[in-house]
Amino acid sequence: MTPELFTSIQLRDLCLDNRVVVSPMCQYSSKNGCAQDWHLMHLGQFAVSGPGMIIIEMTNVAPAGRISPFCMGLYDDKTESALKRVIDYVKSLADTPIAVQLAHAGRKGSSRAPWDGGTQLTAAEGGWQTVAPSAISHSSSAHTPHPLSKDEIEDLVAAFASSAERAERIGFDAIELHSAHGYLLHQFLSPLSNHREDEYGGSLENRMRFPLEVFDAVRACWPDHRPLGMRVSATDWIKDGWDLEQTETLAKELEKRDCDWLDVSSGGLSDEQRVQTGPGYQVPFAEHIIQRTDLTIMTVGMITEPQQAEDIVASGQADLVALARGFLYDPRWVWHAANELGYDFKYPNPYLRCAPGNRR
Ligand SMILES: Cc1cc2nc3c(=O)[nH]c(=O)nc-3n(C[C@H](O)[C@H](O)[C@H](O)COP(=O)(O)O)c2cc1C
Numbered sequence: 001m002t003p004e005l006f007t008s009i010q011l012r013d014l015c016l017d018n019r020v021v022v023s024p025m026c027q028y029s030s031k032n033g034c035a036q037d038w039h040l041m042h043l044g045q046f047a048v049s050g051p052g053m054i055i056i057e058m059t060n061v062a063p064a065g066r067i068s069p070f071c072m073g074l075y076d077d078k079t080e081s082a083l084k085r086v087i088d089y090v091k092s093l094a095d096t097p098i099a100v101q102l103a104h105a106g107r108k109g110s111s112r113a114p115w116d117g118g119t120q121l122t123a124a125e126g127g128w129q130t131v132a133p134s135a136i137s138h139s140s141s142a143h144t145p146h147p148l149s150k151d152e153i154e155d156l157v158a159a160f161a162s163s164a165e166r167a168e169r170i171g172f173d174a175i176e177l178h179s180a181h182g183y184l185l186h187q188f189l190s191p192l193s194n195h196r197e198d199e200y201g202g203s204l205e206n207r208m209r210f211p212l213e214v215f216d217a218v219r220a221c222w223p224d225h226r227p228l229g230m231r232v233s234a235t236d237w238i239k240d241g242w243d244l245e246q247t248e249t250l251a252k253e254l255e256k257r258d259c260d261w262l263d264v265s266s267g268g269l270s271d272e273q274r275v276q277t278g279p280g281y282q283v284p285f286a287e288h289i290i291q292r293t294d295l296t297i298m299t300v301g302m303i304t305e306p307q308q309a310e311d312i313v314a315s316g317q318a319d320l321v322a323l324a325r326g327f328l329y330d331p332r333w334v335w336h337a338a339n340e341l342g343y344d345f346k347y348p349n350p351y352l353r354c355a356p357g358n359r360r
Helices: 037-047 077-093 150-170 184-189 204-221 244-256 283-292 306-314 325-329 333-341 349-354
Strands: 009-011 014-016 020-022 053-060 098-103 174-179 228-233 261-265 297-300 320-323
Touching (some): 174 204, 184 228, 204 228, 228 244, 244 261, 283 297
Parallel strands (some): 020 320, 098 174, 174 228, 228 261, 297 320
Antiparallel strands (some): 009 014
């Protein structure tokens, strides 16, 4: 019998051959927003290894939306052609579906790469003015962001749509909107970062307005047959912050809009978070949403073992399982999972002889 992890799933016209997704991972290896040779290797290794889908790293809709000066962008012709070169190459290797994660870092922008400490850059160091729903910083040592005016919010909605049009020209199979991990869309959702007094703040309905406007604008220009999903943080892990109940309300709004998947992560809004990690620690959030909506649900976070992933899908806790660090550590995770679960996986022809059953 085919393990549930290796059954296909349909998202509009896109068929994913299995339920394993490469989770988006910032590489801090772009130049002026442009993808580099590093990305050929980084994404190429995953494409030939047969995941159901690859979601490429947080790709920003404006220069000021980058976390760091080394983050990827999709906001002008140069960033578009640099990313097209990479995606054309990766697609020449395998027909693995590829999604782009469109994002804006908001108040978490203008930062150093994590391996340089991740703290924010001053203007003299090449940093920039960050933006947010309100003039509230991410931590006591962080920049105070510029609170966005309504016109600026409108411009950002248009920027997401414009990047989606670029994504279509590049040939991406799907888009995931990044509304998690304390970046701009999440900053609007959380009552801790959004103290606005206009129609973008206050009530839950108002705090959801900007992310939903972005969703609607992208959906309107993204071809109907191509799927559009969203990543959310199910909780801020902070008292009186964004929580699972509000996530459920957002999920129901997205369901009304025919959102194609919800990728349920958590945290990232503030240094005050107290995250309780452990194997599959975010699976209960996914399970909560899957039980209350008809959305296709992706779970992520400390899922490392094939049987663990199989159990999540087989028991209906989530439809899709995403791995990040597990794929960096073992880009052939899918092959190894297939072997462990007794599934005869189709290797690329030049690598057929390495399959355990073929080493005679
Ligand atoms: C190197 C690295 C970069 C990441 N960059 C992103 C990103 O661009 N967008 C995003 O939503 N999550 C990002 N994440 C979070 C992962 O997608 C994932 O949610 C998290 O690592 C938990 O999954 P894991 O335990 O399988 O690593 C990143 C994680 C890592 C390790």
